[in-house]
Amino acid sequence: MMSAQQQERALSTADLAAAxxxxxxxxxTPVADDARDTQALAAxxxxxxxxxxxxxxxxxxxxxxxxxxxxxxxxxELVAQVMKSLAETFxxxxxxxxxxxxxxxxxxxxxxxxxxxxxRSFFQRLLSL
Numbered sequence: 417m418m419s420a421q422q423q424e425r426a427l428s429t430a431d432l433a434a435a436x437x438x439x440x441x442x443x444x445t446p447v448a449d450d451a452r453d454t455q456a457l458a459a460x461x462x463x464x465x466x467x468x469x470x471x472x473x474x475x476x477x478x479x480x481x482x483x484x485x486x487x488x489x490x491x492x493e494l495v496a497q498v499m500k501s502l503a504e505t506f507x508x509x510x511x512x513x514x515x516x517x518x519x520x521x522x523x524x525x526x527x528x529x530x531x532x533x534x535x536r537s538f539f540q541r542l543l544s545l
């Protein structure tokens with residue numbers, strides 16, 4: 417039986433793509449430069465999580481010399497884990513927002529404005545990758 421870590425490690429980018437069944441990509445709409453400049457883009461990961469991903473990436477690159485096929489497989493798994501982690505972080509943020517909105521005293525226009533700003537920052541950061 418595989419451990420939870422082994423099961424998570426076996427995730428691939430193909431798994432994520434198949435699960436998403438994303439609609440056909442639409443042509444890009446230009447975003448005004450001033451919209452990007454007026455708000456700093458939020459980090460997609462906590463600093464310690466990003467450092468962990470970078471460390472693992474360095475291990476994958478070093479391993480390429482000894483076993484290129486395994487390194488490519490490991491790279492795919494690492495990218496899938498990063499994408500999964502990003503989706504989980506976003507889902508948790510959305511759940512927190514929905515809880516706030518469910519409470520009549522906290523579902524203010526100001527909270528909604530701040531939520532929209534976070535979505536915009538997240539969206540712009542994704543598009544800038």
